[in-house]
Amino acid sequence: MSMLFLMVCSIGVSYAQPSISGIVNDYVQVKEVFPCDSTVRVESTQGLSAGSRVLLTQMKGALASVVNDSTYGTILAINGAGATEFLTIDHIDGDLVTFTTRMVHDYSPSGMVQLVRVPVYDDIIIGGPLSAKPWNGTTGGVLVIEVRGALAFAADITVDGAGFRGGRTSIPRSRCDVGDFVVNWAVGLSAEKGEGIFQPPTNAGAGRGPAVSGGGGGNGNNAGGGGGGNAARGGIGGNPNLYCHLFPAVGGYGGSALDTLNGKQRFFLGGGGGGGHQNDVQGTGGAAGGGLVVIKARRIVGNGHTINANGAHVTLLAGEDGCGGGGAGGTVVVDADTVEGSLVISCTGGNGGSTNAMYNAHGPGGGGAGGAVILTRSHASLTTDLRGGLPGTHLVQSNEVYRSGFGAEPGGEGVVTVPFAWKRPISISLTVDGDAALCEGAVTFIDASPGFASYRWSDGATSPRRFVSDPGSYVMIAVDSGGCTHVSRSVVVSRNTTSYSVGGVLDFGMCDFDVPYRKTHVFRNTDDEDLTIGSIDMPGGFTLVRPDSFPVTVPAGQQLDLEVEFIAAEDRPYSGSMVINSTAPCADTSVVECKATVNPVYVTFSVPDTVAGVGARGFGIPLYCLVEPDTATLKVSLAHVVLSLDNRVFAVDTIFGADRMTDVVDLVNNVRTITLRIAGANVRGGSRVLATLVGTTLSSVVKATPIRIVGVTWTDAEQIPVTKVKDGSLQVDPLCYGDARVVRFFAPALLQIAPNPVVDDLVVTIGMTVPGTYDLAIVDVQGNPVMTRSFDRPFHDGQGVASRYVNETLSIPSGSLANGAYVARLITPVQTLSVPFVVAR
Incomplete structure (x- = not known):
């Protein structure tokens, strides 16, 4: 390749640009393809580097019928033949080349895959003839450039005859009864088939059947080879010589038309023509097809130049033997926004071989088919020449079929496909969702991204979206439409246990009856999520003061103070469960035992020892009530206190602070028994006068009387106290005082x-x-x-x-x-x- 700087005048504008000529591409054979990794293994990395733009293309690989009849060479499956795409190299590791995107086609190295380095220019001039390395059976045959700006022509592009190779003449042998479509070339009964997108089996490369786009070889004796095919069918080869008139029309079939495949981003070299059969070593082989040209440019300035991808002509003249078929026109792909000036694309078929036999007709070669022009859009200034090649003829006037093709036919006219759009790489990635901390008894769903052909979870489930209730790690293995297996990360479903800290016991200890006590109990959220308390159930005697409304949210790592009040309404031990009902992140119940013991109340009823003078009126004898501890309050709905005294010493007139229920005098024993009814009294801690017996001291032979508390009965007391009594006495003294010796x-x-x-x-x-x-x-x-x-x-x-x-x-x-x-x-x-x-x- 050479690069010059030229001054080009086009459409009235002059500009200076670098120029190119010669061969600008590098070609390497692809040995292995790893589509799922966007990687290929190459024979050599010469000319390649990270960031390089490349064209990946498969030259062969179609599956065709190999039945030995007229159906031979019929396409059964195109497979990867002709698959072509632009890629960018991401990195190179040894002989492994990895691309930045997925491949849009499936490739099989057995179909002759090559990687072509694509030079990329900003603006460029084709300053001298630009060409490609001819196809050698492994690499070559392709010219591809990419221009970000303007591509100006100051010379032609020519890849004539750079495509699939023509078939060889047969080994010399004479025989007329050969109608086979497939034979072993080594036996000499037929010439070799022209090269095409189908690779015939070993030892089956000859016979008049086409190698799909490669023309069939001429059969014995001296039949002509068929023209190569591409966008149209190649012409059939001429008949055998006149000595074999009983076995006419055994010339090679023309290569098949591939025009219906061009729009599928499949670009083909022109098929090679089939070889002519010989027995006198005067035959000619088939000609090569045209190469493949791919141009991507924003703007093309044609300047009246031509892109040539013509099939080659069979230029040698056969003697007394069959002639080879012409090569098919190649393929030219133009992806440009605009084409200015005149630009001609020529993908004509090559002419079949002619003979200069002086007598006895022999088979000329069939014409090669016209090629394919593929455009992303129409351009008025672009014209095409897609004519099929002419069949060969007899050039010697003395021959009985002078100027006759003797059964040989021209190739079909090529095809222009417009518009054309490149396939874009579809890069689907396998993503999975559904990581969750699952509450006991709950279910969640996990799912994988759509777009895959099949799915399989690590537990065997095959639905991309499914519900799970068991904790575990779930991995998705999905296969895409290209057969690539994708393995996802693990979706982790764990068991969510609400984490918190709360003491198990709230003990109020010893408490006085009917006295409010408050304590704070701490509920700490040790979880990494906020915790919601929906309600708190309290046992009897205990009241939750704060919080006073629900639900309550406790932030992660924070605490909630539970203020609880206790009031003993009954004289009994208190014990019960405070139940804390959490609703989020998971429903949960925690229990705190609430305890309290009611302080016993001790009550001592007592009457003091008193002294009074005889005849004292309105004398009061108090009934004391000592309540312990002094912090307690004794709530009495009803109590009865029975007192007894000697009725000869004191006469009770009135009772203050209590009702006299009974008052009985035992005249035999001189005992007066009085039952006091004390109702609705609240006696606070300490000593108090509960009631007072008011009366008159009597003059009697008995000067003193015990005042006994016979019994105490509690009725409807909220708290039954521990009751003790302490008796008192009354002593009556005479009113006698000495004043000198006079008694006053x-x-x-x-x-x-x-x-x-x-x-x-x-x-x-x-x-x-x-x-x-x-x-x-x-x-x-x-x-x-x-x-x-x-x-x-x-x-x-x-x-x-x-x-x-x-x-x-x-x-x-x-x-x-x-x-x-x-x-x-x-x-x-x-x-x-x-x-x-x-x-x-």
């Missing part, structure tokens, strides 16, 4: 409340007689003091006289007391006085 008698003390009921201010009047300290207390119905005051009564007044009464008056604003019942209690040196009153403003 004192009037009883005085305690008055006015008005009663109290609607305005409360006035308390105290009359003190016996000298000493007087303690005043105002208590509510539960015995709780709301006001206390102390007074002292001296023995003498200021003049040294012991007065009968010393009065004190106390005014209490009504606003300092809430509405309700109260008791004013005055403890004197000799007695206790109690006056109940009511505040009702």
Whole structure:
């Protein structure tokens, strides 16, 4: 190849471009094809490199009938014959060449596949004759260039006779009765078939049947070979010599027409002509077909030049033997946006061989068929010449068939195919989806991408989309329409277990009855997904305070504080399950045991040991209630307390803080038994006066009496306390005081409340007689003091006289007391006085 810089004038525009001439392509044989890897193994990588543009083409490989009759050479399957495409080399590893895209055709190296390096230019001029290496049975026969810009012609392209080779003449032998379509060339009964897209079996390369596009060989004796075929059928070869008139028409069949295949991106070399039969070693072989030209350019400037892919003529003259058939025109493919100036494409068939035999007619060769012109679009400035080749003739006037083809026929006219579109590589990739973390009992689907001929999952399922419920790794093995096997990555379906941390026990410990307690329990989401709690079920006695609405989402790695309140409404141990119901990512249930123990309440009923003077009126004997612990509150719906005392010592008049249910006097035993009914009392922790027995101390021979708490019965108490009792006593002392040697008698003390009921201010009047300290207390119905005051009564007044009464008056604003019942209690040196009153403003 040579490259020059020329100045070309075309259509009124002058421009300078580099130029090319000679042979610009490199050719390597393909030994193996790995379509699924977009890779071929080549005989040599000379001239190839990563990024190189190449043309992959298969020259032969059609399957044809080999029956020894007129059907011989009929195409049964085209297979990869003529398959052609542009590719780009991605990388080269040793003798392996890998392309950047998938191949659009199937190729079989047994069909003679070659890889042609394609030079790529920006703008280029054909400065001198441009040609291709002729087909040598393995490589060659193809000229291909690619131009991104303008391709300008300053010379012709010529690949005449660069295609399939012509058949050889027969081994010299005389015989007339040979009508076979296929014979062994070595036996000399027929000439060799011209080369075509079908490779005849070994030892079956002769006979008048065509090698599909290769012309059939002339049979004995001296019949002519058939013309090669391409876009049309080649002409049949001439008849045997006149001595074999009983066995006429055994000239080689013309090569078959392949025109219907051109639009399928299959480009063929012109078929070779069949050889002529000889017995005098004066015959001629068949001529070669035209080569293949493929041009891709954005713009072509023809400048009146020609692209020649003509079949070769049989130029030698036969003597007293048969003549070879002409080669078929080749194929020219032009993929250009525009063609400017005149451009001629010539794919004519070659002329069959002629004879100069002086006498006795012999078989001339059939004409080669016209070739194929394939265009991506029509171009007005482009013209074609696709004439078939002429049959050979007898050139000597003395021959009885002077100027006659003697049965030989011309080749058919070629074909222009327009428009034409390149097949695009369909690159499908196998993708799979469906990775999932599967909840227990749930199903999910996994699927593979469409477009494959067959599918098979690693567990044997054959549907591209299917549902699964079992965890595992699922691999898809798919086969595409080209037979390539694709293996996917693993689709991993795992078992999704909701991961969280929550303590198993929420223990409130010891709790007082009917007292609210709160604790926080931590629920921690240890999963890598957000966790949703749909609801939380609580056991009796326990209430979820926060969260107060559902569902609640706990982000991955975060915690949720569960605030729980406990109130003991019953006197019993509490134990139950807090059930946490998760809904996402998977339904799950966690259980927390809630526990609480109710503190026991200890109640001690007691009566104090008291002393009173004889005849003390309004004397009160308190009934104390000690509730422990002091944080507890004893809620009493109903309780009965039974007291007993000596009826000769104390006469009970009134009872404050309780109802007198029974009051029985045993006159025989002098025992008075009183049953107190205490209803609706809430006794807080600590000591309180629960009720007060108010009465009069009696003058009797008995000066003291035990006051016993005979029994306590709880009815409708919310919490049954541990009950103990502590008895008290009352001692009655005579009112006898010494003042020198005189015994004085004192009037009883005085305690008055006015008005009663109290609607305005409360006035308390105290009359003190016996000298000493007087303690005043105002208590509510539960015995709780709301006001206390102390007074002292001296023995003498200021003049040294012991007065009968010393009065004190106390005014209490009504606003300092809430509405309700109260008791004013005055403890004197000799007695206790109690006056109940009511505040009702």
